[in-house]
Amino acid sequence: MQDDQNVALSGRTALLGAQMLFVAFGALVLVPILTGLDPNVALFTAGVGTLVFQIVTKRQVPVFLASSFAFIAPIIYGVETWGIASTLSGLLAAGLVYILLSLLVSWRGTGIIEKYLPPIVVGPVIMVIGLSLAPVGVNLALGKTGDGAADLVDADIALTISMITLAVVVITAVMGKGLFRLIPILVGIVVGYVLSLVFGIVNFEPIAAASWFAMPNFTMPEFSWQAILFIVPVAIAPAIEHVGDMVAISAVAKKDYIREPGLNRTLMGDGLATSTAALLGGPPNTTYSEVTGAVALTRAFNPAIMTWAAAFAILLSFSGKVGAVLQSIPTPVMGGIMTLMFGAIAAIGMNTLVRSGDDLSQPRNLVIIALVLVFGIGGMSLGVGEFTLKGIGLSAIAAILLNILLPKTPEVPSESVEESSSA
Numbered sequence: 458m459q460d461d462q463n464v465a466l467s468g469r470t471a472l473l474g475a476q477m478l479f480v481a482f483g484a485l486v487l488v489p490i491l492t493g494l495d496p497n498v499a500l501f502t503a504g505v506g507t508l509v510f511q512i513v514t515k516r517q518v519p520v521f522l523a524s525s526f527a528f529i530a531p532i533i534y535g536v537e538t539w540g541i542a543s544t545l546s547g548l549l550a551a552g553l554v555y556i557l558l559s560l561l562v563s564w565r566g567t568g569i570i571e572k573y574l575p576p577i578v579v580g581p582v583i584m585v586i587g588l589s590l591a592p593v594g595v596n597l598a599l600g601k602t603g604d605g606a607a608d609l610v611d612a613d614i615a616l617t618i619s620m621i622t623l624a625v626v627v628i629t630a631v632m633g634k635g636l637f638r639l640i641p642i643l644v645g646i647v648v649g650y651v652l653s654l655v656f657g658i659v660n661f662e663p664i665a666a667a668s669w670f671a672m673p674n675f676t677m678p679e680f681s682w683q684a685i686l687f688i689v690p691v692a693i694a695p696a697i698e699h700v701g702d703m704v705a706i707s708a709v710a711k712k713d714y715i716r717e718p719g720l721n722r723t724l725m726g727d728g729l730a731t732s733t734a735a736l737l738g739g740p741p742n743t744t745y746s747e748v749t750g751a752v753a754l755t756r757a758f759n760p761a762i763m764t765w766a767a768a769f770a771i772l773l774s775f776s777g778k779v780g781a782v783l784q785s786i787p788t789p790v791m792g793g794i795m796t797l798m799f800g801a802i803a804a805i806g807m808n809t810l811v812r813s814g815d816d817l818s819q820p821r822n823l824v825i826i827a828l829v830l831v832f833g834i835g836g837m838s839l840g841v842g843e844f845t846l847k848g849i850g851l852s853a854i855a856a857i858l859l860n861i862l863l864p865k866t867p868e869v870p871s872e873s874v875e876e877s878s879s880a
Contacts, residue, residue: 473757474765480640481521486783488524488740492532497673497780502739504770506730507763513726514718516760519752522730524740525695526802527586531688531849545678547688549735554692555728563721576813578856581826583806585833585852590799597792614656615789622649622793642794649790664781671777676738690853695743699727702744710758825859
């Protein structure tokens, strides 16, 4: 009788694990499709990364790992400039940044992050991430390549598909009920793909040629200082996102994961998972907001559920058909989704600033925000010889240095303000 109960419990846990992967699937495969990385490898490394995270955190935190959207722009630029293998060395180094932050938290406590990465630093950088990606989303929505250099789909057809896909994502996110509200991206992909079938722009030849079983196309990183120095600063924003996710999942599960297993362990888990993924050719693996929402909805607080989700992701990664179907998704479908997602990233950065309560009109704060936005979005580039720092990386470094170097504006006591007004 006890054995039957254990089997039933294991079956239910496995089913919940499949549901978790279903929730994360849309955004999980979005990053590799947009950046040119292999979606099968992304599935494999997400599964392995989640298992690594569980080992480091003593299997206490119910989260599934996948790639932050913050890495999309630098990966796209890195792949176009230095190639996939060199870009992977930058992603490997980004994982080491998480590990370094983990060691700093172990040494100095969580206050070290609050000191050097406050909202006035993080907010503008997140805004740059979203706004710098805006042209990519618009180009894809119009049926072009991400850089707008070539037309892939007729503009009228592309716009029809992308805007309907966008509308479906918006409606599902705002008006969806239950589980559907957690998977607007996946719903949008399905609807957009069906529309693409109607317009006849889906290429089935790669799907037919793909085998049911195939090894993921693993790629080893090649050392590149340029890629490393370009991508490493971008890791700052997802690191802050990680802290927010830990706070959110703690509130949902009614357990303080910041204390136990500790922010140092969860950061270490993200770092090792990201570096492991880069060693195999996958995008960075970090804690994931979509799964946090799913945990809140389903009350699935058992970390074993995430173990099953990881196992299913690894299993799917060995299907050539799955990878071929994912890579056959037309660019207008992705463009319709991206026009919302990239704007949402910028809005999150803005919300970070607003919620902090800082006076954004103070000269110090105004200077930090202004320079970060203009450097990041305007394409400012600083370099010596072959070393160049630009875009998101430059804006992140500028934000940190300005926050450290610029003196804080002293607060004027309310009594003084009243006296000066009366005078």
